[in-house]
Amino acid sequence: MRGANFFHAADRALRFLGLLERRCAACREPFEPPSAPDWPVPEVEDVLAQLFCPDCRKRLRPRTTGFCPYCGEPSLLEDAPCMPCDHCLRTLPPWQEFLFFGVYDDLLRDLVLRAKFGGSLAVLDALGRVFAAVCANHYAVTSRPDVIVPMPLDRARLCSRGFNQCREMVRRASAALGVPVRVDLLVKTISLTPQSLLNREQRSLMKQPFEASDKVKGLHVLLVDDICTTGATMERAAERLLEAGARRVDAAVLARASRHARSVAGPALP
Template sequence: MPRSLNELSNRAARGFDSRFAVVRRALAATARAVAARAFPTCCTLCGDACDEALLCAPCMNALPPLPPACPRCALPSPGAAVCGACLRRPPRVAATLAAHVYAFPLDRLVQALKYGRRLALAVPLGDALAAAVLRAPAGTRRPELIVPMPLAGARQRERGFNQAIEIARVVGRRTCIPLAHALARPVERAAQAGLRWSERRRNVRGAFSATREIASRHVAIVDDVMTTGATIDAAAVALLAAGAARVDAWVVARALPPGSR
């Protein structure tokens, strides 16, 4: 029973808010359906008509799956056991979740997003990552915050956007986990893509700084592709130094080392 007029009016306000949220969601869904009918889009991969997501369901379902993988680094490992490399030298991230292998045709989608500026592709790529997160077995520890992988300032100015932030927004919406822009990348280094795998760790060491305190929080760094894991590990070092209790990595795709495919 409400004890006071104040409590009664708070309850009424909460009821109004939730009814308002339902109406707002219904209106947004209707607007999307009308827009999809008025401006039909074509699947980026097969060209068939599809909804506003830019990737039809069959193409989404055919993206290259990740075989059973090491839970620390997401590289293929029999029985999904922790791999020898992670046993010898545990990475800073406690767990890595990769939705797919970085292979055709997913590589084309990521490149079209990053270099072709097809920003809308962040939606199906974010959906793919969110689906993998939501498929995680019951009991999997759920991060409290999502931290998008930052781009160095100059690179973001040149590109005009950061694909990791665009993907992280979608994942945050789908999983109801808030985003925290907790990392900065003040130092411009050589692009990782131009370096040998062995040089990448040295190139990103000390490249990140934490921009806010995240004491005792369990966070997930979100990025589009994990190649060697060196960049995400360097970012995890900065977050752990800022007090994070645990850092996981969530990536749309895991690149496999040369010659392993």
């Protein structure tokens, strides 16, 4: 009885001090999350419910319909059937499967920019948890990749930013899938104009900035980036991996930009 009273008093004290308080990863307001699911592969919505308050969660909806199944290009209507976009009807991308969480807009855009340019490790960890759930659910019903390869940064960009946000984001996906992260299989050797400042045509004309190691030969690779705008950069990276002997390449991003959006360029921190 005394033990129960002690733990009850300790719980009240910790809550009074705010040490057990759960705060939303987006707005930092306190909230009461539901009980954590106990199955090994939680649904994306369950992960969102653990990390974000109800108001923010309404602004972070996974896109389940209304996109191109080959490259993820969102349709103008969210509830439209999944149909190939004009670009993929002409030329299929080099990867076999494409998976993503949501459209690069509203709160998801703010969080990505906060993690990428604001250096918020807490937000980056939350996005990593969401991304891990996307990957775990997808590969629960299909063959898992052999390795995860985050999109590399050139040396100048890495030095100025201080970290590769993709490499940090995939840590939890690696643990969820039991798949190692390999940063030695793909490197970026050329510093180019930031991709957010280029349109699809300009990206298609850019030099091949990537080099792949022959160690990728025979491997099923999951190529990961945080944002996909036109897909041209990921296509170049996937092509290099396949040229080096990769057996298969899948592409996965957290956020997929829409050509119907007014703008996806110009980082502006919230």
